Amino acid sequence: GAVVSQHPSWVICKSGTSVKIECRSLDFQATTMFWYRQFPKQSLMLMATSNEGSKATYEQGVEKDKFLINHASLTLSTLTVTSAHPEDSSFYICSALSMGGREKLFFGSGTQLSVL
Amino acid sequence: EDQVTQSPEALRLQEGESSSLNCSYTVSGLRGLFWYRQDPGKGPEFLFTLYSAGEEKEKERLKATLTKKESFLHITAPKPEDSATYLCAVQDVHGGSQGNLIFGKGTKLSVKP
Numbered sequence: 001g002a003v004v005s006q007h008p009s010w011v012i013c014k015s016g017t018s019v020k021i022e023c024r025s026l027d028f029q030a031t032t033m034f035w036y037r038q039f040p041k042q043s044l045m046l047m048a049t050s051n052e053g054s055k056a057t058y059e060q061g062v063e064k065d066k067f068l069i070n071h072a073s074l075t076l077s078t079l080t081v082t083s084a085h086p087e088d089s090s091f092y093i094c095s096a097l098s099m100g101g102r103e104k105l106f107f108g109s110g111t112q113l114s115v116l
Numbered sequence: 117e118d119q120v121t122q123s124p125e126a127l128r129l130q131e132g133e134s135s136s137l138n139c140s141y142t143v144s145g146l147r148g149l150f151w152y153r154q155d156p157g158k159g160p161e162f163l164f165t166l167y168s169a170g171e172e173k174e175k176e177r178l179k180a181t182l183t184k185k186e187s188f189l190h191i192t193a194p195k196p197e198d199s200a201t202y203l204c205a206v207q208d209v210h211g212g213s214q215g216n217l218i219f220g221k222g223t224k225l226s227v228k229p
Contacts, residue, residue, distance in 0.1 A: 006159070034215035043120075043219040044160070044203070093159045097213055105214040107152075107159035 006108030139204030
């Protein structure tokens with residue numbers, strides 16, 4: 001089946017630093033990728049939709065200047081958490097939409113971000 | 117407003133003890149209902165998609181069913197390796213692509229040997 005690779009798996013950083021998370025679709029082209037945040041025992045919450053070659057669409061309440069999304073190619077989207085603070089600590093997951101035949105969504109393995 | 121409620125929040129079973137997980141949903145129009153398995157520290161792994169009431173799908177020890185208000189994930193004779201959090205999500209007909217899935221909080225299943 002299709003694979004979505006997400007790196008890093010976990011990252012610890014100091015407050016005020018920026019962290020970049022990569023999401024790659026390994027065996028299919030994804031014009032659309034998605035970024036989610038998941039707090040312990042909570043639902044996956046969609047943060048933004050990443051469209052190749054255009055600006056990302058952010059969900060209500062998500063700061064676009066804090067969570068920078070770049071979708072520079074059909075197989076790579078990046079999420080940069082700028083000036084991270086402890087409250088940004090969470091599990092971040094990406095997904096990629098495969099359009100071959102019936103639409104199907106594939107998830108990355110997630111990134112656990114801990115901001116000290 | 118679209119909503120997905122999963123119950124129970126946690127479920128402990130003995131190996132071989134069959135049970136069911138519930139997913140109640142409210143949507144203006146259902147395009148699809150999805151079940152995922154999520155292991156600790158990992159992303160969701162796709163299990164099933166159900167599109168219309170009365171539909172059923174099976175995979176090994178898992179069977180998913182759908183009505184107009186809820187879905188059940190039946191686990192028959194579970195094994196310890198079935199331990200995971202099971203997520204239910206719905207796609208509203210007005211919600212665009214599958215990226216706009218509305219997720220429940222999940223049911224954490226623990227199967228003891």
